[in-house]
Amino acid sequence: MLKKNLREEKVMETQRATIxxxxxxxxAIFAEAEAKGLSxxxxxxxxxxxxxxxxxxxQMSLAEIDQILDELSEGTEHISxxxxxxSREDIYFDHD
Numbered sequence: 001m002l003k004k005n006l007r008e009e010k011v012m013e014t015q016r017a018t019i020x021x022x023x024x025x026x027x028a029i030f031a032e033a034e035a036k037g038l039s040x041x042x043x044x045x046x047x048x049x050x051x052x053x054x055x056x057x058x059q060m061s062l063a064e065i066d067q068i069l070d071e072l073s074e075g076t077e078h079i080s081x082x083x084x085x086x087s088r089e090d091i092y093f094d095h096d
Contacts, residue, residue, distance in 0.1 A: 032041035060068075083090075 029040060029043065033040045035044060036046075038046070
């Protein structure tokens, strides 16, 4: 007796819906999707997947982080470094 391997294929059912939004917002959505090389459906899915409705930002490289930190530290050469440890007096200097 030969046993047939049956494979269930799940087909995602799609439904089309029409929503009413301002033309300016529709243009912005279309432009963002097009700039990212996505269909409007895929672009909206990425927004939903991000959890807060904001596009996910791209992760910065270590070189970019180093550059930002260098820019932030410019002009701080005159500030003396903090001590490695703090005494109780250092922490509560303004208390009795």
